[in-house]
Amino acid sequence: MINANLVIKNPNFIDDVKTSFQQQGILKLLGAKLEKIEPGLVEISLPFKPELTQHTGFFHAGVTATIADTAGGYAAFTLFPAQAIVLSVEFKINLLNPAQGQLLYAIGRVIKSGKTLSVCEVSVSVTDRTKTLVCAHMLQTVMCLPPKTMDKTVK
Amino acid sequence: MINANLVIKNPNFIDDVKTSFQQQGILKLLGAKLEKIEPGLVEISLPFKPELTQHTGFFHAGVTATIADTAGGYAAFTLFPAQAIVLSVEFKINLLNPAQGQLLYAIGRVIKSGKTLSVCEVSVSVTDRTKTLVCAHMLQTVMCLPPKTMDKTVK
Amino acid sequence: MINANLVIKNPNFIDDVKTSFQQQGILKLLGAKLEKIEPGLVEISLPFKPELTQHTGFFHAGVTATIADTAGGYAAFTLFPAQAIVLSVEFKINLLNPAQGQLLYAIGRVIKSGKTLSVCEVSVSVTDRTKTLVCAHMLQTVMCLPPKTMDKTVK
């Protein structure tokens, strides 16, 4: 099902993902952590805290979407040329099960790595004391902006 | 284009939206505010702070999605029977323009209010000193859970 | 909510939509007709026939999606430069009500017209003898390919 073109164009992709991750204010606010960086795959985890909940006490769908969008975006970014920028074009997420547990983690994988657009899928699971459950699934389109073209006319 | 069935079943819908909103830890963490509650329409605003940004300094797409999902969910909730619970089934969001500015606000509107499922669209804009720009558009499906059925077997 | 940039770059856009429409084998097979072509807006109609149905006798969701995708794509195309080609990147469609009736029609509108990507929304309605009902809503991303770049490396 996965049919990505896993050509690595930026040999420093691991360090570049780490650097970019630290520039994201929201990921610090939420408490997200980078768990895995491979060509075409990035995993992000997020421990539970009451500040991340919706009205029934589970992780908010927007929080789930935030780490899923980030995992997918960086998965695509691992296959970009050096100094390119990744921007989300759009994503769709299905909330499959209540995101109830101690740890949320999102695994983003590249389905298609194109020159301009890449498509990723992201699976989000939640771990409780005794079990792990898939709680969300995302299908996402991201854009590769070459260096110095970061303006709104590109998109 | 909007063809919603705007029948109000819960006369206390305004207070119930406010109460539910305050139970969401993530909305407090982000700093979101309820701006408008009408039958089939809810508006939420979010002032900029550096803790809400992605790697280029704008509002993170996940933050945009969080307030959009919340605005759409509560828009549907205004038409639910009393004591029902709203859960997001899925949503898709397009990021149309960079979310760069001082204030983000999301307006959710009900397109279809069904017994079990409702469909909403949400427009998100960003305001800078001199202009307002639509930065995202969401199409969302939410579920109405009648009282005392809040368990995973329903969905 | 609509915030499109309705600059016309191709003065022959009406004729070009008509010519392109006639090149689509599937639209002839289904029986679709162009009803309206305006800057940033295209309407397509499709009369009912039993060959267009799903298992309960209504228009199949895929048929609804086909005319919606086409209406949105051409709506974006009206704002493209001359000789550019439109390709669908992705779309999401909600089936709001049973598509039961004598005539299906889709109205596509541009939300954002960008250099490379455009975003459209499409409302699909179905008309029976006595009433018209919105039966589907689509949110779509399309790509503008400049002339002579129609190859898979672009996307």
Place this chain on the structure above:
Amino acid sequence: MINANLVIKNPNFIDDVKTSFQQQGILKLLGAKLEKIEPGLVEISLPFKPELTQHTGFFHAGVTATIADTAGGYAAFTLFPAQAIVLSVEFKINLLNPAQGQLLYAIGRVIKSGKTLSVCEVSVSVTDRTKTLVCAHMLQTVMCLPPKTMDKTVK
């Protein structure tokens, strides 16, 4: 990543998929064939003909969506109780590569099988003389209607 609950409730699911498939006028018009029916998985193929094309001569995105929606819907249906009806709630499809070739086939898999809602993903590939290429990926929500509730108030 797949975490479906593959409990079979209808022992005649294979025959029921075949019967329902033959009731769909559009599938006959397009020329689609059932290739595989397993618990939680259905595969559908569609040979090329000029009547299925868009303006550049490839399979139209709406045609791709039609067989993908059908494959996903029936994949969910294999896990429904006897005599239940499947309806598509919504789907999102990414067109990854040009659908150019002699045979299109869609494989739908259940990600989540719920009492009311099921979520499926569908991978669509196209085969030419020398190679097979993934050309589309769908994420879909379908609804299970118990017998005798097939009216618009349910949804």
